[in-house]
Amino acid sequence: MVGIILASHGEFAEGILQSGSMIVGEQENVKAVTLLPSEGPDDIRRKMEEAIASFETDEILFLVDLWGGTPFNQANTLFEDKKDKWAIVAGLNLPMLIESFTARFSMDKAHDIAASLIDVAKDSVKVRPESLQPAESKAAAASEEPSKPLPEGTVVGNGKIxxxxxxxxxxxxxxxxxxxxxxxxxxxxxxxxxxxxxxxxxxxxxxxxxxxxxxxxxxxxxxxxxxxxxxxxxxxxxxxxxxxxxxxxxxxxxxxxxxxxxxxxxxxxxxxxxxxxxxxxxxxxxxxxxxxxxxxxxxxxxxxxxxxxxxxxxxxxxxxxxxx
CATH class of the missing domain: 3.40.35.10 (Phosphotransferase system, sorbose subfamily IIB component)
Structure with a gap:
């Protein structure tokens, strides 16, 4: 199973792991690493290395809070020699995390899971009132609805839900x-x-x-x-x-x-x-x-x-x- 490392400034990674586990269930091969105010780049890099060593897999997915931040930068330095089996996705949110947990049941490559997360993370960003939603998103949603009801008696597929x-x-x-x-x-x-x-x-x-x-x-x-x-x-x-x-x-x-x-x-x-x-x-x-x-x-x-x-x-x- 692909190993997942959640990395963040402060305790965000630990909190979102707890939230994800409440929804999906306890997870194996998942570690949260945090960069605390009193720590520096070497500290979070060490935590990442310890997490990697605890996994019984070469496939590693990093989910980090911020592109270009210290957690991302330290993951990136470790990533350089493992590009064929590792992946990094920034902008961690809860739908992205849940998708990564469930994707591991059907995908055994970090690259495949990473590719599946982008649309999920984007689509989860919604706003009310709906008038504030970007026009492109509203148009895309509307296009999924049928243009008109089917006539009564029409048989679709095998006719059973x-x-x-x-x-x-x-x-x-x-x-x-x-x-x-x-x-x-x-x-x-x-x-x-x-x-x-x-x-x-x-x-x-x-x-x-x-x-x-x-x-x-x-x-x-x-x-x-x-x-x-x-x-x-x-x-x-x-x-x-x-x-x-x-x-x-x-x-x-x-x-x-x-x-x-x-x-x-x-x-x-x-x-x-x-x-x-x-x-x-x-x-x-x-x-x-x-x-x-x-x-x-x-x-x-x-x-x-x-x-x-x-x-x-x-x-x-x-x-x-x-x-x-």
Whole structure:
């Protein structure tokens, strides 16, 4: 696996590594090196050399805060003799870091990962009000939308929406979904399926604005999701479905939407619920919904992020009085 060194003035590198790990999960072969106010170029160079020596790989990617700054300059002096296997990218931001983490699952060359980071880092820079966004960026986004709706009855592709992931997460669209899971399943749309959220204009607006670059986000009520499933015009749509709770997921499945596996990521604690691990709380209604989904042949994948180990849902539910 490609080794990654985060290098910065001050403690920025350590902080952004902590943020990235919260979203994607703990990472191997990643080190943060910092240039503190009391230190000089030789100090951060030494830290870089120690980090490199700790990696069991010749492929090294440096992500530095500022082009031309001391962390960049010291990485550059080390880089000269390793250009064929090392790469340096400046302007480190959180989307860039998350992309580098997830890219390591499919790329084993530092050069390939570095090349994939530029557009991600640029596309993550957005502004509100939208009138402040550069005209070129707004035009590019607009060109991705279809010019007009397709006629009813039109069959696109195989006429069925491709559900890449169905996830239960009380936080709905947040960092782990917008980055780690989106990169893992590569949807064209993130669809929040909830009657409650569909009635809440503020929550709907926040969700659609939080979609990652290149992916559309929609909020639809449960009946609309069932309707979309049966609409052949969505045959080339790849979707990541988000549900607030297992009851909503069950209603969609009972409505005929073919979901083979449900990822269970986060269920917030509230009064009357039982904690079955550090991020999942359930009550009797939740457990009954899980049981009914199981009767429909649904399997369960308990993971916060793709890098986590899968956990057995039924072993966790045995911590409640509702499962023997």
């Amino acid at each position: 491709d559900i890449r992931l169905a996830r239960i997460d009380s936080r709905l669209l947040h960092g782990q979904v917008a980055t780690a899971w989106s990169k893992d399943v590569n949807p064209t749309r993130i669809i929040v399926v909830s009657d409650d959220v569909a009635k809440d204009d503020l929550r709907k607006s926040l969700i659609t604005q939080a979609s990652p670059p290149g992916i559309k986000a929609n909020v639809v009520p449960i009946d609309k999701m069932i309707e979309v499933w049966n609409d052949p015009r969505f045959g080339k749509t790849s979707a990541l479905l988000l549900f607030e709770n297992p009851t909503d997921a069950l209603r969609v499945i009972e409505g005929g939407v073919e979901i083979e596996e449900v990822n269970v990521g986060s269920m917030a604690h509230s009064e009357g619920k039982v904690m079955i691990n550090n991020v999942l709380s359930v009550d009797e209604k939740d457990v009954e919904a899980f049981k009914k989904m199981k009767d429909h042949g649904v399997t369960f994948d308990v993971r916060k992020v793709p890098a986590d180990q899968r956990k057995d849902m039924w072993n966790l539910l045995k911590k409640t009085k509702y499962v023997n």
